[in-house]
Amino acid sequence: MDQEVRRAALRAAAKIALFTTAATAFGCSSNVEPLENLDDPSVSGDEGSTDNSSDEMRKRKKRDAGKADASPTGNCSDTSANQFECCKAQLKATFPPDSGTQLPKPSDETKACCHVLASHYDQAARANNTNAWTWGDDSRVKWQCCSAIGWQGSATCTPWGPPVPPSMPKRRDVAHPLAEVA
Amino acid sequence: MDGSSMSAERVLRDLRKDSRALMPEVPAVPHLEQAGIATWTGRMINEYSSAIVFEGLARQLEGAGMDDETVRACAEFANEERRHGVLCGAVVEALGGTAVFVAPVQDEFPEHGDVSRAEAALRNVISISCMSETIAVSLIGAERLEMPEGALRELLTSIYADEVGHARFGWRLVPRLIELLERDAQALGSDGWCERLAEYLAIAFDALETHELAHLNPHAAPPAEGACLGLCNGSDARSLFYSTVTDVIVPGLEQFGLPAADAWARRSEVKQAA
Numbered sequence: 155m156d157q158e159v160r161r162a163a164l165r166a167a168a169k170i171a172l173f174t175t176a177a178t179a180f181g182c183s184s185n186v187e188p189l190e191n192l193d194d195p196s197v198s199g200d201e202g203s204t205d206n207s208s209d210e211m212r213k214r215k216k217r218d219a220g221k222a223d224a225s226p227t228g229n230c231s232d233t234s235a236n237q238f239e240c241c242k243a244q245l246k247a248t249f250p251p252d253s254g255t256q257l258p259k260p261s262d263e264t265k266a267c268c269h270v271l272a273s274h275y276d277q278a279a280r281a282n283n284t285n286a287w288t289w290g291d292d293s294r295v296k297w298q299c300c301s302a303i304g305w306q307g308s309a310t311c312t313p314w315g316p317p318v319p320p321s322m323p324k325r326r327d328v329a330h331p332l333a334e335v336a
Numbered sequence: 337m338d339g340s341s342m343s344a345e346r347v348l349r350d351l352r353k354d355s356r357a358l359m360p361e362v363p364a365v366p367h368l369e370q371a372g373i374a375t376w377t378g379r380m381i382n383e384y385s386s387a388i389v390f391e392g393l394a395r396q397l398e399g400a401g402m403d404d405e406t407v408r409a410c411a412e413f414a415n416e417e418r419r420h421g422v423l424c425g426a427v428v429e430a431l432g433g434t435a436v437f438v439a440p441v442q443d444e445f446p447e448h449g450d451v452s453r454a455e456a457a458l459r460n461v462i463s464i465s466c467m468s469e470t471i472a473v474s475l476i477g478a479e480r481l482e483m484p485e486g487a488l489r490e491l492l493t494s495i496y497a498d499e500v501g502h503a504r505f506g507w508r509l510v511p512r513l514i515e516l517l518e519r520d521a522q523a524l525g526s527d528g529w530c531e532r533l534a535e536y537l538a539i540a541f542d543a544l545e546t547h548e549l550a551h552l553n554p555h556a557a558p559p560a561e562g563a564c565l566g567l568c569n570g571s572d573a574r575s576l577f578y579s580t581v582t583d584v585i586v587p588g589l590e591q592f593g594l595p596a597a598d599a600w601a602r603r604s605e606v607k608q609a610a
Contacts, residue, residue, distance in 0.1 A: 155478060156482070159478050159481045162481055163477040164583055166473060166500075167474040167584045168588075170473060171466065314424075315383040315384075315389075315421075316463075316469055317547050318392075318444070318445055319446055320463065
């Protein structure tokens with residue numbers, strides 16, 4: 155991503171969020187830090203050894219690394235050299251050619267095999283195999299598979315639309331006295 | 337607006353009719369069409385499915401005593417999210433895909449019934465508008481700047497404009513809700529809303545990071561011509577996500593005296609404690 159594009163995108167977001175300096179009467183603290191200069195490349199998160207975002211990404215990668223191999227692929231065992239072929243066969247049986255948009259609820263086994271294929275074709279795409287985008291001769295199961303794993307297992311960028319906010323552990327069993335007051 | 341059919345467990349959304357009526361002219365990049373279909377399908381699902389978030393928030397703001405105009409604006413955002421879903425579906429169809437999807441199962445909208453309605457609304461406004469939609473402004477804004485002029489960029493611009501409105505709505509509402517909470521605290525004596533909000537912010541930041549990273553594949557590295565179809569580099573997008581949090585969202589919340597920097601730093605403790 156071009157650094158000017160990056161800074162422009164951050165500036166646009168900042169214009170929306172950082173619109174007031176008269177807010178010190180509110181909230182939990184009166185200590186409002188001066189806002190960072192988003193036009194200064196040195197503080198806008200550009201790549202570099204001191205970059206906060208890079209640190210975050212490294213930590214995340216480390217955390218994610220341990221999660222990668224937990225897929226229960228059933229008969230297609232993780233240690234099998236033929237896991238990919240096994241999963242292909244299983245998915246083609248699960249999603250017959252005439253299944254169209256009628257999707258059965260995918261089993262954990264199906265989803266795990268979909269991840270195996272998605273991972274395989276992601277790697278192939280990274281190696282500039284353009285056929286990988288269409289999943290080669292497995293294109294017939296791609297739509298069903300991507301749908302089964304929520305379109306999150308293949309090389310896409312889709313973080314649009316706010317998710318449902320998180321809830322918080324209840325602090326007591328009774329309702330707040332103002333919870334019912336409009 | 338859409339066709340939908342309900343099975344025993346899953347709802348199939350069929351946007352083909354509406355989406356086909358809005359198909360933009362898309363650049364011919366055959367070797368990236370499938371990647372484009374996958375990307376815009378994911379967006380179609382996320383956008384369309386997020387309508388319930390604004391419906392829930394509108395109900396909550398009404399319950400918190402917000403004025404009719406504010407409540408109506410929020411309810412309208414739900415319609416905008418559905419429209420975005422149809423527009424993303426239009427891109428899917430234009431690329432040769434099918435604007436049909438299985439609606440994801442979503443968590444219930446949190447009512448936060450153990451705190452006042454203003455506090456409950458503040459939590460959700462921060463999560464939805466100040467966090468998620470502000471990230472969307474940043475990521476979609478970058479994508480838009482990288483996309484060449486044309487029908488697809490116009491479509492993206494119309495979505496971007498709405499996302500700006502959704503984010504701005506929250507940033508303007510936060511001080512009003514804080515004022516309500518301060519007033520209640522003065523009238524009834526402090527009930528510790530600040531401490532609870534600090535705790536919630538850490539939870540919300542943790543959820544934000546988990547959600548965004550799940551949708552930003554670090555291995556997505558399409559060739560340069562992918563920009564004309566809206567394909568983004570996952571690693572760059574992740575980096576922009578973190579910068580938006582630390583350079584925009586955290587100082588944005590801190591300007592209201594909310595302890596966002598500390599909450600961001602503590603977010604991993606939340607996961608460990610869960």
